[in-house]
Amino acid sequence: MNVEYLPPPPVPDDASGIPTRLVFGDGIVATLGEEIRSAGVTGRAFVVADESVARAHAPAVLTSLASSGLRPELVTFPPGEASKSLEGAARLFAWLGAQRAERRDCVIALGGGVAGDLGGFVAATWLRGVAFVQVPTTVLAMVDSSVGGKTAVNLPVGKNLVGAFHPPVLTLIDVQMARGLPPREVRAGWAEAIKTAAIFDPTLLGDLEGRDPTTVDSKLMARLLEAVVRWKERTVHVDPKERGIRIALNFGHTVAHAIEATAGYGTFLHGEAVAIGMVVATRLSVRHAGLDPTIGDRLERTLAAAGLPVRFGAGAPPIDAIVARTGFDKKVEAGRVRWVLLAEIGRVIVTDEVDPELVQAVLESVYV
Ligand SMILES: NC(=O)c1ccc[n+]([C@@H]2O[C@H](COP(=O)([O-])OP(=O)(O)OC[C@H]3O[C@@H](n4cnc5c(N)ncnc54)[C@H](O)[C@@H]3O)[C@@H](O)[C@H]2O)c1
Numbered sequence: 001m002n003v004e005y006l007p008p009p010p011v012p013d014d015a016s017g018i019p020t021r022l023v024f025g026d027g028i029v030a031t032l033g034e035e036i037r038s039a040g041v042t043g044r045a046f047v048v049a050d051e052s053v054a055r056a057h058a059p060a061v062l063t064s065l066a067s068s069g070l071r072p073e074l075v076t077f078p079p080g081e082a083s084k085s086l087e088g089a090a091r092l093f094a095w096l097g098a099q100r101a102e103r104r105d106c107v108i109a110l111g112g113g114v115a116g117d118l119g120g121f122v123a124a125t126w127l128r129g130v131a132f133v134q135v136p137t138t139v140l141a142m143v144d145s146s147v148g149g150k151t152a153v154n155l156p157v158g159k160n161l162v163g164a165f166h167p168p169v170l171t172l173i174d175v176q177m178a179r180g181l182p183p184r185e186v187r188a189g190w191a192e193a194i195k196t197a198a199i200f201d202p203t204l205l206g207d208l209e210g211r212d213p214t215t216v217d218s219k220l221m222a223r224l225l226e227a228v229v230r231w232k233e234r235t236v237h238v239d240p241k242e243r244g245i246r247i248a249l250n251f252g253h254t255v256a257h258a259i260e261a262t263a264g265y266g267t268f269l270h271g272e273a274v275a276i277g278m279v280v281a282t283r284l285s286v287r288h289a290g291l292d293p294t295i296g297d298r299l300e301r302t303l304a305a306a307g308l309p310v311r312f313g314a315g316a317p318p319i320d321a322i323v324a325r326t327g328f329d330k331k332v333e334a335g336r337v338r339w340v341l342l343a344e345i346g347r348v349i350v351t352d353e354v355d356p357e358l359v360q361a362v363l364e365s366v367y368v
Pocket residue numbers: 050052053056079080081084111112113114115117137138140141144145146147148149150151159160177178179180181182185270
């Protein structure tokens with residue numbers, strides 16, 4: 001199997017905002033309540049956030065919601081991936097029940113991908129689905145998880161195994177909200193930005209090249225992040241359920257998921273694992289998909305300049321464990337590992353025909 005994907009076309013005007021109205025800006029949190037009303041929500045607003053995000057950002061969010069008459073309520077959970085669980089969801093269901101949340105109400109996820117996935121899963125299933133709104137506060141959530149409708153919780157046997165597609169009616173991205181995010185988290189989110197540029201947009205890749213995201217001013221940050229999220233919007237518009245081009249967004253993720261699972265969740269941030277995974281996928285692309293080696297080097301240098309890991313390094317699981325784990329990935333079909341490779345920047349090849357010995361050799365080359 002070999003399938004080629006080219007960048008998706010712009011979302012047509014008559015489909016704009018469907019299913020998700022995407023509002024992007026710098027310092028726009030005060031408009032949240034009115035935006036939710038324009039999205040057709042008439043009931044109450046139930047805000048879900050982790051404790052540290054709530055401390056920093058809930059006051060402005062609640063003020064905006066209250067001034068639009070949405071009678072907000074807030075619930076918090078402990079920060080971290082462990083909260084994205086069935087137990088975490090059960091606590092939120094109990095809270096919504098106690099609040100007598102109704103069909104016309106909405107759930108708002110305020111925070112990173114954990115709040116988005118957990119809050120989204122609860123919104124998808126409470127009363128068989130209520131309106132959902134995302135207000136991302138991490139770079140990763142701004143460029144990736146807050147658009148596209150994937151929601152999930154983890155099980156002890158693996159990540160994201162229980163979930164639903166439930167696109168937000170509104171995603172409001174205020175880049176100011178990412179201020180105060182630890183540098184390591186900023187860089188991890190940036191990895192997804194570099195990924196998006198690599199698969200779809202040579203010009204954007206040029207804009208990201210040589211930059212350390214922790215020193216980018218907020219105006220430029222806003223422009224770059226919007227360019228990235230618009231690519232995600234286009235992609236999921238064409239392929240909402242990941243039956244085609246959406247798989248291209250998994251560039252670097254075959255190995256990333258294996259690293260995260262074998263190193264123990266939490267050793268590497270997701271974006272850090274994706275950075276190493278992209279180095280592996282880039283080297284495979286040079287050897288298997290005809291990617292120009294100088295482009296491959298450029299991509300690796302772009303990751304390194306952003307302060308992201310480009311080698312497995314200390315704390316990495318053994319190669320055998322990584323290889324074994326790639327066989328468990330959701331992208332495996334009929335026992336064959338599907339790789340997302342690059343023939344060029346902006347030309348993706350999805351293939352299950354990569355020689356396992358080549359994979360082994362490339363993994364070894366990144367293991368220093
Ligand atoms: N649904 C999707 O399409 C999708 C895509 C990619 C990732 N994800 C999921 O996203 C999750 C990771 O998301 P994440 O990296 O945003 O993690 P996260 O939500 O846990 O946030 C990371 C940390 O940053 C803190 N934080 C968040 N915003 C902050 C701010 N503005 N200032 C200071 N601290 C802040 C949080 O408290 C947390 O400790 C994973 O569970 C992953 O599976 C989902």
